[in-house]
Amino acid sequence: MLHPLVPPVLAWFDTAARDLPWRAADRTPWGVLVSEVMLQQTPVARVEPLWRRWMMRWPTPADLAEESTAEVLRAWDRLGYPRRALRLQECARAVVERHDGELPRTEAELLALPGVGTYTAAAVMAFAHGRRAVVVDTNVRRVLSRAIAGDALPPPSLTRGELRDAATLVPDDDGTASRWSAAVMELGALVCTARSPRCDACPVAEQCAWRRAGRPPDALAPVRRRQAWHGTDRQVRGRIMAELRAADHPVPAEVLLAAVPGDETQRRRCLAGLLADGLVAALEPLRRPSAGAADAEDADDDAAVRDDAVLYGLPR
DNA sequence: AAGTCGGGGCA
DNA sequence: TGCCCAGACTT
Numbered sequence: 001m002l003h004p005l006v007p008p009v010l011a012w013f014d015t016a017a018r019d020l021p022w023r024a025a026d027r028t029p030w031g032v033l034v035s036e037v038m039l040q041q042t043p044v045a046r047v048e049p050l051w052r053r054w055m056m057r058w059p060t061p062a063d064l065a066e067e068s069t070a071e072v073l074r075a076w077d078r079l080g081y082p083r084r085a086l087r088l089q090e091c092a093r094a095v096v097e098r099h100d101g102e103l104p105r106t107e108a109e110l111l112a113l114p115g116v117g118t119y120t121a122a123a124v125m126a127f128a129h130g131r132r133a134v135v136v137d138t139n140v141r142r143v144l145s146r147a148i149a150g151d152a153l154p155p156p157s158l159t160r161g162e163l164r165d166a167a168t169l170v171p172d173d174d175g176t177a178s179r180w181s182a183a184v185m186e187l188g189a190l191v192c193t194a195r196s197p198r199c200d201a202c203p204v205a206e207q208c209a210w211r212r213a214g215r216p217p218d219a220l221a222p223v224r225r226r227q228a229w230h231g232t233d234r235q236v237r238g239r240i241m242a243e244l245r246a247a248d249h250p251v252p253a254e255v256l257l258a259a260v261p262g263d264e265t266q267r268r269r270c271l272a273g274l275l276a277d278g279l280v281a282a283l284e285p286l287r288r289p290s291a292g293a294a295d296a297e298d299a300d301d302d303a304a305v306r307d308d309a310v311l312y313g314l315p316r
Numbered sequence: 317a318a319g320t321c322g323g324g325g326c327a
Numbered sequence: 328t329g330c331c332c333a334g335a336c337t338t
Binding site for chain 1: 317318320321322323324325326327
Binding site for chain 1: 328331333335336
């Protein structure tokens with residue numbers, strides 16, 4: 001038995017679904033996974049052009065696995081969260097090694113891949129393999145929060161109740177379930193939006209608990225200040241990565257740090273962090289012979305950052 | 317459960 | 328300016 005919310009949303013999806021390339025008939029399971037990773041915390045409009053170029057260049061896991069990490073990070077460009085690019089390549093290599101280059105077909109195996117969490121594993125099951133899965137992203141959470149719970153916005157972190165509601169709604173058979181997952185996400189992206197929801201265009205407006213209650217504003221939760229952008233480590237890290245993407249030769253620490261905002265402490269902290277994350281490589285660690293020979297073995301990334309003679313670049 | 321991690325577009 | 332965007336991972 002289908003939940004009353006399901007049929008109207010499926011019918012709406014048939015007419016309103018966007019024509020996205022990772023939904024095309026010629027899509028591959030790997031292409032779907034790539035899209036899901038790129039879409040993590042990133043709007044569709046910014047992902048689409050980059051996804052097209054990416055899949056043209058590296059159509060299969062084997063193609064990406066063989067590429068140099070530096071080229072992968074350059075292609076990732078300014079999509080944001082470049083650690084995703086690193087993990088995507090690790091994921092490609094894991095697929096080649098563990099699964100003979102074919103994306104696995106069970107949720108547990110997908111979940112075990114680098115960069116693939118609860119949401120992405122479920123999404124790949126549904127959208128790449130056409131299977132029933134409980135796909136819960138920010139769009140689904142907002143739609144169900146409004147339609148079922150009657151709240152303007154979902155709680156800060158995913159609750160058991162939300163997961164239970166979401167699971168209850170997913171139809172039993174694979175085909176209908178996978179279409180439902182895509183449809184309810186699309187509804188959240190196009191109609192039941194965070195800012196100004198278009199309830200007049202919503203196929204389940206009559207059933208929506210939030211709308212029937214008069215669209216009350218979000219229950220004033222203790223407003224936690226979001227981290228600002230200007231002057232943050234995230235901005236400085238981003239600037240360092242931008243410099244290295246643009247450079248076709250190794251860059252001396254002095255030159256690199258001079259091109260980046262922030263005070264000395266922050267810039268060096270960020271560079272050390274990028275080294276630890278594997279997003280930056282120290283290409284020529286010309287460490288000075290230390291006084292104690294025993295200390296030579298303890299040299300770590302922080303020591304490298306303090307040495308101005310070191311050259312930095314994207315990892316090979 | 318809370319922090320960290322990019323970047324851009326829009327009200 | 329603040330908020331939001333098909334989250335994952337570490338602590």
